[in-house]
Structure formats: structure tokens, C-alpha cells
Amino acid sequence: MTDTAIYAAGGVIWRLVDGKLKILVIHRTAYVDITLPKGKVDPGETLAETAVREIYEETGIRVSLGVNVGVSRYRMPNKREKIVHYWAAEATDAAIRASAFVPNKEVAAIEWMGIKKARKHLSYPVDVEILENFAKLVDDGVLRTFPIIALRHAKALSREEWKGTETARPLSPRGKREAEALVGQLRAFGPVQIISSPAARCVKTVTPLSKTIGRRIELTDLVSQEAWEEGKSDERTIVGRLVRGRRAAVVCSHGPVLPGILTEIALATGTLRGSYLGSASSLETSAFSVVHLSATNPGSGIVAIETHEPKR
Incomplete structure (x- = not known):
């Protein structure tokens, strides 16, 4: 601005x-x-x-x-x-x-x-x-849509600052503020489902949203960084379920996993892949991309993508 x-x-x-x-x-x-x-x-x-x-x-x-x-x-x-x-x-x-x-x-x-x-x-x-x-x-026949929101977790403590396990690495003070600030931003798109990597930095990012909208957080290793590093992540299963469900959802994950999530949304909806997917998945902490899909015919392709930067 x-x-x-x-x-x-x-x-x-x-x-x-x-x-x-x-x-x-x-x-x-x-x-x-x-x-x-x-x-x-x-x-x-x-x-x-x-x-x-x-x-x-x-x-x-x-x-x-x-x-x-x-x-x-x-x-x-x-x-x-x-x-x-x-x-x-x-x-x-x-x-x-x-x-x-x-x-x-x-x-x-x-x-x-x-x-x-x-x-x-x-x-x-x-x-x-x-x-x-x-x-x-x-x-174009695209009146009613639903969003899948790909969210990168808020700022975590650095690895140098944290002596515990990587999965338990918590949010930094800045990250806690970002998590609270995300509530209004995400609520604007009406999410009714929250899916998260089990990592503490992801769970704590969506906890304020979960409390505000009264929806539990569904934890899955399929979008965790550890699974991705071991070659065991499965973004396709998560995305397929969300596309079939046709409900507004937030998926909180990690930088390396987000490109797979966006790619699978494109594949699940028959959308041609391109550089736009890279832009939508290259998110800084607490940023998110909203992928809008047709509620009547999700297979017709991605209707639009918008990326929202974090509040500072």
C-alpha cells in the first residue's frame, strides 16, 4: 500500500x-x-x-x-x-x-x-x-465457490534458540502475535475445517482460529515436514478429501510441503500447472494462499488464487 x-x-x-x-x-x-x-x-x-x-x-x-x-x-x-x-x-x-x-x-x-x-x-x-x-x-458457471487455504505456520523460535525436538519447537513471541492476527484474516473466508501438521509451530498457529470458530484441529503427519524429509508425505490424500468435501478449509503446513499441496490441488481439479503455483506456495511465515474452487464442479479447475501476506 x-x-x-x-x-x-x-x-x-x-x-x-x-x-x-x-x-x-x-x-x-x-x-x-x-x-x-x-x-x-x-x-x-x-x-x-x-x-x-x-x-x-x-x-x-x-x-x-x-x-x-x-x-x-x-x-x-x-x-x-x-x-x-x-x-x-x-x-x-x-x-x-x-x-x-x-x-x-x-x-x-x-x-x-x-x-x-x-x-x-x-x-x-x-x-x-x-x-x-x-x-x-x-x-462461466462459477457462482458458488469454496476455498482451500494453504497456510505456512507463524514464526517459530530458531533452531539455535530451541534445545528440544524439532516437532516441539514452539512459536516465537512474534509468531504468537502473528497467530492471533491470522484469526480475522482467515475468518474472512469462512473456514469450517482446520487441518494441521502435528508440529507445535503449526498447531499453535491455528489454535486461536480453532478457538474462535469452535472447530477442532485435525492433525495429520501427511503434511508434516518430518514426513516430507523422509519422502513419506502424502499431500494428495489430504487434498483429494478436501476437494471432495467441498467445504472451506485451512491447511497449516511447512515451507517445503506447500508446493506439493498446491500442485495436488491443480492435479485434483484438472488445472494446468504453471509458475503461478510456485508463487502461491512460496510463502513467508504466517502468509497464506486462498485457492477458490467451484462448489458445483471442482473438476473444472482452479477459479482463482489470491495470496495474503502476514500482518506486521
């Missing part, structure tokens, strides 16, 4: 009503316009966290993020550039029922529209461009 630009995030929120696709737009009070829900990044937030928070604050609907559908850039009246990142996000029936939205000083109303109507009524061309990106996903 640059010092001069203003960053924001939001979403194209969608639902199916009697089989028809509807998009949520907001009528803003002060500007008397119609736009997509979005808002500025708060200090200490990541863009994904901002998107989820702003969508909830403006619409009352809690969502989990799907595929990134683009970035809009424009100049504000004060000449500063505003950069807005958008994700697609489904509004579930339960989330809509739980919404406590009432008109307020920022948002006068929210409205569900078909894509054609939204194209005509959105006030700004940059919003229409984002909607068109979303419409391309719909046209």
Missing part, C-alpha cells in the same frame, strides 16, 4: 431468489447515489477483513468472501487516489434473516436487483466494471 492512496474494500453480494440471481446495492444517504457496499480500511486491518466488516456495517449481513472480482481506482475530489478491492460473497438465508439493518445516516436503503437492473442503476462506471467482472464468473 502507498502512503498517499486511500484503500477500501467491499463486495458484490449475491443470493438466489426462486432460482434468479440478485445483487445487493445500497442507497447512500448523504450522496443520494446507488453503489456497491464498501468502506475504508481501518488501522491494523487487511483488505479482506475490511470487506467483511464494511459489508456487515452497511447491510447488516455477515458474509464469507468468495472470489476476488477486481479493483477499482479513481480520483477523489481532493485529488487523492482511492483503490477499492472487491470480492464476491453469497448472502445466505440465515445471514439475511439475522440482519438487523435499519436506514441510517450513511445508508438510506438496501435493495436486491438483477444484474441487468443493477447495470442501469449503479451510479458509477467503476462499480459497473466490478459488476461485469462478477457477471463473467456467472456466465
Whole structure:
């Protein structure tokens, strides 16, 4: 992020009503316009966290993020550039029922529209461009997706600092902070399953997330560094189960194991391999890549990959 630009995030929120696709737009009070829900990044937030928070604050609907559908850039009246990142996000029936939205000083109303109507009524061309990106996903038959999140463990104590076994090597003080900071970042994508190498540095990385979302950590040697070093790791078995399960999942593992995890996702979904897999798996500690797959047809290939750097 640059010092001069203003960053924001939001979403194209969608639902199916009697089989028809509807998009949520907001009528803003002060500007008397119609736009997509979005808002500025708060200090200490990541863009994904901002998107989820702003969508909830403006619409009352809690969502989990799907595929990134683009970035809009424009100049504000004060000449500063505003950069807005958008994700697609489904509004579930339960989330809509739980919404406590009432008109307020920022948002006068929210409205569900078909894509054609939204194209005509959105006030700004940059919003229409984002909607068109979303419409391309719909046209491609990729509306509902689920993520497999490949996470490298947080910073551990160095081998020189630790006198115990390698498996028991714990997180450093910085790593503990990173593990706590990961909770909001990972929750933005709605994980309901957590898989981890048994190594302490992996388990402790996802423990705060596990406690927050109320899901147990599934330990497996198949993605451990020790198994990888012995030639006994089995990323294929883990990835195959996750693809078949079609549930949002986090897999916490180690630097040398991550390329195998990404490669197996590509193979399991019939995706052509390329340099992008190397980029998505070359993660520093506490960074993660979100691999989005079609929930209706995972074998159609990877829909998108986005990589998130650690908070500092």
C-alpha cells in the first residue's frame, strides 16, 4: 500500500431468489447515489477483513468472501487516489434473516436487483466494471465457490534458540502475535475445517482460529515436514478429501510441503500447472494462499488464487 492512496474494500453480494440471481446495492444517504457496499480500511486491518466488516456495517449481513472480482481506482475530489478491492460473497438465508439493518445516516436503503437492473442503476462506471467482472464468473458457471487455504505456520523460535525436538519447537513471541492476527484474516473466508501438521509451530498457529470458530484441529503427519524429509508425505490424500468435501478449509503446513499441496490441488481439479503455483506456495511465515474452487464442479479447475501476506 502507498502512503498517499486511500484503500477500501467491499463486495458484490449475491443470493438466489426462486432460482434468479440478485445483487445487493445500497442507497447512500448523504450522496443520494446507488453503489456497491464498501468502506475504508481501518488501522491494523487487511483488505479482506475490511470487506467483511464494511459489508456487515452497511447491510447488516455477515458474509464469507468468495472470489476476488477486481479493483477499482479513481480520483477523489481532493485529488487523492482511492483503490477499492472487491470480492464476491453469497448472502445466505440465515445471514439475511439475522440482519438487523435499519436506514441510517450513511445508508438510506438496501435493495436486491438483477444484474441487468443493477447495470442501469449503479451510479458509477467503476462499480459497473466490478459488476461485469462478477457477471463473467456467472456466465462461466462459477457462482458458488469454496476455498482451500494453504497456510505456512507463524514464526517459530530458531533452531539455535530451541534445545528440544524439532516437532516441539514452539512459536516465537512474534509468531504468537502473528497467530492471533491470522484469526480475522482467515475468518474472512469462512473456514469450517482446520487441518494441521502435528508440529507445535503449526498447531499453535491455528489454535486461536480453532478457538474462535469452535472447530477442532485435525492433525495429520501427511503434511508434516518430518514426513516430507523422509519422502513419506502424502499431500494428495489430504487434498483429494478436501476437494471432495467441498467445504472451506485451512491447511497449516511447512515451507517445503506447500508446493506439493498446491500442485495436488491443480492435479485434483484438472488445472494446468504453471509458475503461478510456485508463487502461491512460496510463502513467508504466517502468509497464506486462498485457492477458490467451484462448489458445483471442482473438476473444472482452479477459479482463482489470491495470496495474503502476514500482518506486521
